[in-house]
Amino acid sequence: MTDSYQSYLPAKPPHPTIETQPFWDATAQGRIDLAKCDVCGFIPFYPRLICPDCQSTSMTWTTMSGQGTIYSYSVTRAGVSRTWKEHLPFVLAYVQLDEGPMMLTNIVDCDVDAVEIGAPVTAVFDDTGEGTAIIRFTPLN
């Protein structure tokens, strides 16, 4: 990772599996790499190595642009575990990447009351301190 970034939210190290290791390796380099089906072109999210659309096992890790738009969101203000309590309020969202896949994430470095559906966002890579990053997004404007 060139410039180590940390948001104000917890970034616990993930538990990569033999199926998802390349995804997590890419996060350390500041990239979103997803497995794209060589046969039908579909990019499932979360990544998996058997295409859920055509059952091909020929999947190639492909780098996404890191740009997307907010599909929906919620500002969480209460009712969370102790780890998250001190970070309230925070924004949970589904972001649709420009390439199509939609992922659960947080919107960070923003005015929580100004978040909107349809707003363009760009990925930030929240350093876990253990060679991986949690992918969050921040408004472009």
Place this chain on the structure above:
Amino acid sequence: MSVRGVAHIAGVFEHPLREIPEKTVPQIHAEVAVGALADAGLSMADVDAYYSAGDAPGFGALSMADYLGLDCHQLDDTETGGSSYLLHVQHAAQAIAAGQIDVALITLAGKPRTGGAGPGGSARFSSAPEAGFENHFGMGVISGYAMAATRHMHEFGTTSAQLAEIKVAASTHAQHNPGAFLQDVVSVDQVLESRMISDPLHLLDACVITDGGGALVVVSEAVAKTLDRHTIPVLGTGFGFKGTNSGRVDLTYTGARTSGAAAFDEAQVTPDDIDYASIYDSFTITVLVTIEDLGFCEKGKGGEFVLDGALQAPFGKLPFNTDGGGLCNNHPANRGGMTKVIEAVRQLRGEAHAAVQVPDCQLALAHGTGGSMATRMGSATLILGRDQ
């Protein structure tokens, strides 16, 4: 194969308490089992099939059948969250239709209020394929439903005041239920002024957290004929799974679209025929979207549908959750499916509270929702009738 009318609900029991610190979860399972069997006029020795879900501790149905001392030849531990118990009724009806069983017992119990953790083993969830991609963002149960509400408002203009009408109707019913956890009638303004938990859902948009449980006894027609109790024929059953569609998420509809269509088709009735509906109400948005998906109104028109007391018994156009529902009465083990069936049976037997009993209730619907709204969910619908 249709299972229309082959199975009857002969016994139901809702645990009377909402806080049960002095008993274990297996004890509560046993108490509700005994209660439902007594309601049916049957005993534990009559049970030849047992059904439980993720709230059953240990090895699930195996552990509980052993604890209960059952001698049965069919067990089913199908886990679809809060909708499990309605799906179990469908499974029992299928087994009865196949001639495999005659008396099925279905139980639910849990104590999230006084006993700590809710159902579902954390070890099981941490090895889920989605775990690494969803666990890092501070998502609580309510937030998933809140995002569905945000999107519904964006696409269809639904408002927080419309969602609040659902809670108002539930509270209007709960005032007549002495067992209800919350018995005070609330106004739209009170809902809107309650603490915001996860925008746009307030504290009063959410169900209660209660200890408790419930049980159902489902029997063959042959057994039903031997009982004194007024039994309730299962006329339609349906199940629907809805997931993230591999990253093509659509938060605006639920598996109720599939489960409702199947149940109406099997029962050979339409939404207009339904006299009473028990609709899963983990949150107000759950009810609104489900009403649309079951076909009670067009997609996107749920907000208008719930206005003007539409959900209030006995004379609203779709009286719902007359026990006060999960929003006010009871949401035992964080799972509301069991109590949905129980209140539907009370309505069809004419045993709901007089203030909320739907006159001449002939046809009722019960709907369960399990999992996370629109993203990894199991929806189950039952249509129940009256013995002729």
